[in-house]
């Protein structure tokens with residue numbers, strides 16, 4: 001396996017950027033204990049900049065990690081029209097990366113079930129998730145790695161807030177509902193702009209993401225715009241929002257199921273304080289009178 005995938009030509013600033021991304025990926029992996037000794041990590045590759053970046057980050061970290069873990073790249077060919085079938089196998093083979101292409105025609109299922117003009121993404125992602133879980137089980141993968149990054153996490157946070165009235169995002173590590181799979185997002189601490197710059201220099205053979213004909217979720221596009229305007233007005237805001245997602249005070253929100261507001265009582269020590277405070281105040285008042 002070629003663990004050092006580097007472009008033909010690169011500058012010092014590229015090496016610095018690459019080091020930054022590797023550092024942030026390693027930090028996220030350690031912070032959330034994403035990968036452990038002996039893990040077999042199924043790395044899901046769509047052919048977009050994020051998943052290629054994640055794969056090369058994991059390969060670089062595998063080389064220097066003090067633990068042993070396996071990487072297997074997986075691509076789900078959803079049979080979208082004009083999907084270039086050779087690009088990913090060629091990329092994996094030329095770098096000696098173990099891989100598997102899964103052929104499942106979810107495109108036809110989605111097209112037959114969702115009326116023209118309606119958003120197809122939610123059914124498509126559900127089908128894809130089911131196939132990935134099944135594949136992980138078959139190949140004995142202990143972790144499923146997805147290429148979402150910090151900006152995806154913040155966008156999803158607002159999508160859920162604005163359209164689902166929920167404080168919820170994409171977690172860096174998630175146990176599936178049936179408790180049989182663990183999803184990890186090693187790029188959780190990486191910013192999209194860095195990934196974009198890195199992927200440009202790496203010149204990855206990108207597969208377009210609009211082959212299914214569905215426009216990218218329009219609501220997500222609006223939120224992206226909103227965040228980018230905020231960031232222009234107040235640089236660092238997206239990072240602050242991400243920081244807030246990782247620093248929650250349940251007692252200062254309003255979810256009764258997560259914080260026991262009903263049982264809040266003034267402690268007896270506080271009562272004593274109030275009593276002695278009133279006595280002193282009363283005495284002071286009498287003395288002055």
Ligand code: SF4
Pocket residue numbers: 120121122124125209212213214215216217
């Ligand atoms: S954009 Fe297309 S491929 Fe992606 S989730 Fe939506 S329907 Fe599926």
